Amino acid sequence: MTASTEDTRTAPAGTSGKPLADVLGGAAADDGHLRTPWTVLEDYQCFGCSPHNAHGLRLRFRERPDGISTTFQLGPTHESYPGVVHGGLLGVICDETMGNLIVLRVGQPAFTTAMRVRFLAPVLVGAVHECRARIIPGADGSTLINTEADVVDAAGTVVATARATYRPVALEAARDRIQISDDAAGRLARVLAATADATGRPLADQPVGDEPRGGQLPNVPASEES
Amino acid sequence: MSTTAAESVLSTITGIVAAELATAPGTIDPDLDLRSVAGADSVKVLRMIARIERAYDIELDDETVFTVTTVREVTEVVERALAEGAAA
Structure with missing residues (x-):
């Protein structure tokens, strides 16, 4: 995994219009990457985004105008056919990016129900x-959130797409599904609450997604086609 | 699906196919076998399908995706998926 080389993006992310970096305690963490709520857990081991997991992907995220993104560069230990990244890992990366987007938007852990x-x-x-994730505006009052993600190469050509559904769950309600100490839960609850406060309204009232759904993959000039 | 709605689907899909092939929609014959079009390789066909799925918020079965050959057939598949979604 390598750090992204793209410029820091500071476009609004929450429904309040606040950049996510501000939501998380002024913490566009290192070099413009977002600090996810999980960073308050000293030794969290998320395979996708933990900096502590030596076997993980160590993804880091940046804001985008319509969501978040992560830049990745995988090595031979992540291949399937020689020289080809294992497709399942692309699923992990898409899931990780879409899932963290929801966590950052609504201030609740989100469980993947389908992808x-x-x-x-x-x-x-x-x-x-780069994997770019965004939330698909859904029906009012739905407890599910639909998201989509594109994986693009350096030329901007889409090489994979994903669509997933998540169910956000209040941390207290999620305690029976995850293993976490009371102390850690308290710290996580505070930062998640700060995220939720910044978005201003309960999930059910929030129009997820900041822009109308485009319904299109990025246009790719024919000259960039593989 | 009404004739107008069906025409709209055909028009949208023709536009997506034309964009993927970097050509004008007017040059796309709905009954043309896409496999016979220069440059329309399997990757581009999959890109078309991905765009169409996203445009209509549907998921097409791969069994279907890899058997349709013309824009009109793709349109019929999408219309069925939309009808099934409406009935669900």
Whole structure:
């Protein structure tokens, strides 16, 4: 995993219009990457985003105008066919990016209930790619949130797409599904609450997604086609 | 699905296919076998399908995706998916 080389983005992310960095205690963490709520847990081991998991992907996220993104570059230990990144890991990366987007939006842990990935072209070992996730505006009052993600290569060509559904669950209600100490839960609850406060309204009242759904993948000039 | 709605689906899909093939929608014959179009490789066809799925918020079965050959057939598949979604 390597750090992203893109510029820091500071566009509004929450429904309040506050950048996520401000939501999380002024913590655009290191070099413009977002600090997720999980960072208050000293030794969290998330395979996708923990900096403490030596076997994990160590993803870091940046704000985008319509969501968040992560830049990744996987090595041969993550391949399936020689030189090709294992497709399942693309699912992990999409899930991780979409899931953290929801956590940052609504201030609650979100459990994946379904996900589908379309693999459009191989992702090569050593190549830099970016996963961009956004929330699909849904029906008012729904307790589920639909999201979509694109994995693009350095030229901006979409190589995989994902769509998933998540169920946000209040941390207290989620305690029976995750293993966490009372002390850690307290710290996590405070930072999640700060995130929720910044978005201003209960989940059921929030229009998820800041923009109308485009219904299109990014347009790719024919010259960039593989 | 009404004739107007069906025409709208056909028009939208034709636009997506044309965009993917970097050509004008008017040049796309709905009954043309896409596999015979220069540059329309399997990757581009999958990109078309991904765009269509996103445009209509549907998921098409791969069994179907890999058997349709023309824009009109794709349109019929999408119409069925939309009808099934409306009935659900």
